[in-house]
Amino acid sequence: GAGVSQSPSNKVTEKGKDVELRCDPISGHTALYWYRQSLGQGLEFLIYFQGNSAPDKSGLPSDRFSAERTGGSVSTLTIQRTQQEDSAVYLCASSRVGDTQYFGPGTRLTVL
């Protein structure tokens, strides 16, 4: 079956602009995660959605970052007023609860 998909695959934006990154999880996976992979920091957790529960936002680095998940499926990560330090690969993963996480190909964000 289809894996986790993310769009766009690459995004170049100017400092101060807002960006939206999309994740389509595997059908039937109720858990959805956003991670960020940057050269200096490695992989870091951003936010976690599970079903209709309130999301775990403990990894979001600032209030410029937000995410939503509509209908328990597609998720959008929004970064407002982008900064150069936001440049990274943003990864989405999905899973059944407590099971192996399946990662998407990522969105490479470059903030000029």
Next chain:
Amino acid sequence: KNEVEQSPQNLTAQEGEFITINCSYSVGISALHWLQQHPGGGIVSLFMLSSGKKKHGRLIATINIQEKHSSLHITASHPRDSAVYICAAPSGGGADGLTFGKGTHLIIQP
């Protein structure tokens, strides 16, 4: 919050060698993950284990819950095993995401 340490950071070996990558974590966990990332590629989950040992082909993962330590072994290594191997553990403290090690950059030379 869980602290995850991996060693070695870099490893170069000859084809056919037995490879061991180590991972330790600070907070008790329900399961530990081993991930693989090829250069320029996506992340693939290799193992998720909570006790004992798991084997998949030439890859073996072990975990010692009491010692908070896990190892990933590769038998009969091959150049296509060259990749970054990352261990990850639940962050703990009520957070549901993973805390990642910095990864082990493995190069297998023919």
